[in-house]
Amino acid sequence: MEIEKIRNKFDPSLRLYGFAFASVEIYNSRYFYLQYKNNRDYGRFQNSIVNIWKDQQTGRIQGDLIFDENAHVETHHFKHLSTKELFEILKDIEKMEIETEKWTRENEALLNKFGFRSNKDFVQYYVYDARYFYKDFKKENKNAVIRIWYDNKLGKFSADLSLNDKKYENLSMNKLFSFLNEVFNK
């Protein structure tokens, strides 16, 4: 009964992110885990796992989000989340993915024109939530790196530019491109 109640509560909202119920495990006769596997064939959640687990002694329900370690996505796992935190993180990661894809479509080719390239995806900056994501672009044969930041809470991109040991931080995209124009298109 208990398991059905929890499933009724979480199945529909997890389905929105591509997670489908997979199994139940009981640990130490006290904790039961409902495991959900992601069945999307795209994106960061692909093959990841969500555990909704209940401590039957305290009645507390918590969540884990475990990414597919073989997917080469440098994203940190999240454990011991409250269910509220879990859904906030799922929402934030999905938002990040949509926004960074949009950014990539609009800006990456421009950065490439200036000779800055990256072969990686956006990765999560090591903090305990899904707030900051970044991607580094390097300019071949030059001592120049651009780090593009996405701040999930502010919904904003900014850039840090390191050029010949000088640093220019927190530049808006407009400022970054006018700076690059000035320096490299003289």
Add this chain to the structure above:
Amino acid sequence: MIGEHMEPKKLKLKYDVKLMKHGYYFLNVVNYNPKYLYLEYKNMKGSEKLLNSIVKIWRDLQTKNTNAELIINGYENRDYKHLSIKELFILLDEIEKTNKLPI
């Protein structure tokens, strides 16, 4: 968080040697959540069933409770979560002695 830097060292001092006796070597400290601290150990020269398995010693920094997980990676994937430290060592002894993974 207060004590964040000291806790891993204290935990390591307490468990490194005990786990090494079972073939586990310290891998890293993982912070999945600021309220919990995880130390990860990997089995590099233990018994057949335990080889490549992972032990996680984790501490709830608020309640100060310490627990453990044993994750068997191999042809029989299995995990044991929410073990007390005592239960973890009993389990490791049992697996080494019987060469079986208890259900």
